Amino acid sequence: MTDTPVLSVRNLVVEIPTRHGLLRPVDDVSYDIEAGEILGVVGESGAGKSMTGNAVIGLLDPPARITSGEILLSGQPIHNLGRSALRRLRGKKMGMIFQDPLTSLNPLLTVGEQLSETIREHLDVSHDQARKRAVAALEEVGIPAASARINSYPHEFSGGMRQRVVIALALCAEPDLVIADEPTTALDVSVQAQIMALLKRLCRERGVAVMLVTHDMGVIAEAADRVAVMYAGRLAELGGVREVLTNARHPYTDGLMASTPLASAGLKRLRQIPGAMPRLGALPTGCAFHPRCEYAQDRCRKDPGPTIDSCDGRAACWFPLATDRKEEAQA
Amino acid sequence: MSAIIKVEHLTRVFDVSKPLLNRVIERLPRALLTAVSDVSFEIEENSVYALVGESGSGKSTIGKIMVGLVAPTEGSVQISGVDLASETDAAKIEAVRSEIQMIFQDPFASLNPRWRVRDVIAEPVAAKGGDTTGLAEKLLEQVGLSAADAGKYPHEFSGGQRQRICIARALASNPRIIVCDEPTSALDVSVQAQVLNLMSDLREELGLTYLFISHDLTVVQHMADRIGVLYLGRLVEEAPRDVLFNDPKHPYTQMLFAAAPKMDGFGREIEAPKGEIPDAINPPTGCAFHPRCPLAVERCSRERPEMRNIGKTRVACHMAE
Ligand SMILES: Nc1ncnc2c1ncn2[C@@H]1O[C@H](COP(=O)(O)OP(=O)(O)OP(=O)(O)O)[C@@H](O)[C@H]1O
Ligand SMILES: Nc1ncnc2c1ncn2[C@@H]1O[C@H](COP(=O)(O)OP(=O)(O)O)[C@@H](O)[C@H]1O
Ligand code: SF4
Ligand code: SF4
Numbered sequence A: 001m002t003d004t005p006v007l008s009v010r011n012l013v014v015e016i017p018t019r020h021g022l023l024r025p026v027d028d029v030s031y032d033i034e035a036g037e038i039l040g041v042v043g044e045s046g047a048g049k050s051m052t053g054n055a056v057i058g059l060l061d062p063p064a065r066i067t068s069g070e071i072l073l074s075g076q077p078i079h080n081l082g083r084s085a086l087r088r089l090r091g092k093k094m095g096m097i098f099q100d101p102l103t104s105l106n107p108l109l110t111v112g113e114q115l116s117e118t119i120r121e122h123l124d125v126s127h128d129q130a131r132k133r134a135v136a137a138l139e140e141v142g143i144p145a146a147s148a149r150i151n152s153y154p155h156e157f158s159g160g161m162r163q164r165v166v167i168a169l170a171l172c173a174e175p176d177l178v179i180a181d182e183p184t185t186a187l188d189v190s191v192q193a194q195i196m197a198l199l200k201r202l203c204r205e206r207g208v209a210v211m212l213v214t215h216d217m218g219v220i221a222e223a224a225d226r227v228a229v230m231y232a233g234r235l236a237e238l239g240g241v242r243e244v245l246t247n248a249r250h251p252y253t254d255g256l257m258a259s260t261p262l263a264s265a266g267l268k269r270l271r272q273i274p275g276a277m278p279r280l281g282a283l284p285t286g287c288a289f290h291p292r293c294e295y296a297q298d299r300c301r302k303d304p305g306p307t308i309d310s311c312d313g314r315a316a317c318w319f320p321l322a323t324d325r326k327e328e329a330q331a
Numbered sequence B: 001m002s003a004i005i006k007v008e009h010l011t012r013v014f015d016v017s018k019p020l021l022n023r024v025i026e027r028l029p030r031a032l033l034t035a036v037s038d039v040s041f042e043i044e045e046n047s048v049y050a051l052v053g054e055s056g057s058g059k060s061t062i063g064k065i066m067v068g069l070v071a072p073t074e075g076s077v078q079i080s081g082v083d084l085a086s087e088t089d090a091a092k093i094e095a096v097r098s099e100i101q102m103i104f105q106d107p108f109a110s111l112n113p114r115w116r117v118r119d120v121i122a123e124p125v126a127a128k129g130g131d132t133t134g135l136a137e138k139l140l141e142q143v144g145l146s147a148a149d150a151g152k153y154p155h156e157f158s159g160g161q162r163q164r165i166c167i168a169r170a171l172a173s174n175p176r177i178i179v180c181d182e183p184t185s186a187l188d189v190s191v192q193a194q195v196l197n198l199m200s201d202l203r204e205e206l207g208l209t210y211l212f213i214s215h216d217l218t219v220v221q222h223m224a225d226r227i228g229v230l231y232l233g234r235l236v237e238e239a240p241r242d243v244l245f246n247d248p249k250h251p252y253t254q255m256l257f258a259a260a261p262k263m264d265g266f267g268r269e270i271e272a273p274k275g276e277i278p279d280a281i282n283p284p285t286g287c288a289f290h291p292r293c294p295l296a297v298e299r300c301s302r303e304r305p306e307m308r309n310i311g312k313t314r315v316a317c318h319m320a321e
């Protein structure tokens, strides 16, 4: 690909100064997302998924801040922009969808007012045109009787409908990038299926680049083109979704897959990863996964933590699992 | 085969009206919400019975009725032959109460932060004046923690460890039945696996019976012997695990299975389910699923389908065969 990726994150580091020292919720993270591509970001809670997303859209809560690395939006650096410049980019160039739709909606305005406002802020259209676009945006995300519902307030919608409104809001100014942070985690499976189908269709039709943050491997498998697995603030593995999920090279990815009930179908006991993810203030030396890793060796404890670039380009692991392991197991 | 729990025609209605004054001023009628509607099923001793269904389908309400936290409006739950709601013999009620315990979804909210783990675990026994010497230590080891943890406070533990503490506390009074309401929903998958394995081990070692409440189909498929599917407070289908997964008969069960994301579903495109769960205060007439059902016929909006036996499946649908 010679095209400039829509989003390019380079060696991103986010730090939080605390009384107990400096924490690094995001440590040397790099990835790209192309137009029309969905990058899934997975990992257990506290892995740094939301922090990474928030850093990209400029919504880090102080004292958390970007201390090194760069973020390029269509080739333009945005990591060093001020608050107001970032606010202008949000909506126009970047849309966002969070787990709780109410965080993105103003309870005091009708959804029509919120949509029109966002549209007029970013596109040069008349009042009337903005309203028409707002109705069209609601129709597109599957709100029935959109021209009537446009006068409703957020609390008059169900959870699933609210999330549709948020998607309409995120996309109404035609951004190039959408950050969706656990967009369906609070929803029932039937509504989740509706929202994911909608997100996939809009991404495909409009060529939007999507960063889809979730802890649900099933959602990733069905929606993402590529997947980034995070552990303790770092990227553990990055690659095509099918390759990573069916042929994990990082022992953590492998453990995550194996510990889901589906992978153990027919087994009496699930495979489990011992222990739990370390707290940021108490990260192990070397590879942060080593206390839980069944393949850990001396080097894992002593050398500085592996990165994807310092290893095989896919997994941040000194001893990645063999690619042909699956075939061996089957033979 | 003997049923340790018998649920018969269980119904629970909640009054969700606004306060009387508002109702008079705004001329609103009383609002009644039927959270559980005419549900019957049995749980065999030493088995795992799972209740699945989407939010608001009545899973937790059934669990709470079972342990006596919520009273039924109609119908009954019999545990070892005793109906808690109608039994008058206090000794019998007490005996049955200690046979059944509950663990909840949120291991953070359900532990008193100011108590040491030892006291948290032993509390149900201490409250009845029982002997608690060494009890917490023994139970901690049984759930895979160490006896030395008894002196610590809940905040010193991770989510998975706290859920183990909740399990230890539930085990303290030597129950035969445990109602588990989404016991791993707040946990990460790698930790979920640890807790589910522990629950399977305990079932075998102690001969426990579980009512396992979950919305996660893969977890249910792993854990359950028998599964009941709820929709808007009604049991719509029930079958042994493999029968249900191989041959779901109710259109709602089929929709649920199709909608659940699959870990091997790369690029899978599904026809997204139609509509949303209706308001439980004004449920649709007849079969509550009819506005969303692809098979619905005229009769479905008129007549509520009875539970029927088809092979090993019980299903409430006019069209199922
Ligand atoms: N104490 C209560 N007062 C009023 N309504 C209630 C009460 N408890 C439950 N309900 C209602 O009863 C219905 C069933 O609730 P329940 O908590 O049993 O659902 P659930 O299947 O456990 O859902 P979830 O998956 O969200 O936990 C819901 O509509 C709920 O709002
Ligand atoms: N304000 C804060 N102060 C200290 N630590 C924080 C703060 N906000 C988040 N963290 C920590 O940063 C890490 C990453 O958090 P987050 O990005 O929210 O994880 P995820 O979204 O993957 O669950 C976690 O360990 C979290 O506890
Ligand atoms: S670097 Fe070592 S400890 Fe880390 S994942 Fe690889 S083998 Fe395991
Ligand atoms: S009874 Fe009718 S509406 Fe209900 S599930 Fe069966 S076919 Fe569908």
Ligand SMILES: [Mg+2]
Residues within 6 Å of the ligand: A049, A050, A051
């Ligand atoms: Mg998060």
Ligand SMILES: [Mg+2]
Residues within 6 Å of the ligand: B059, B060, B061, B181
């Ligand atoms: Mg519940």
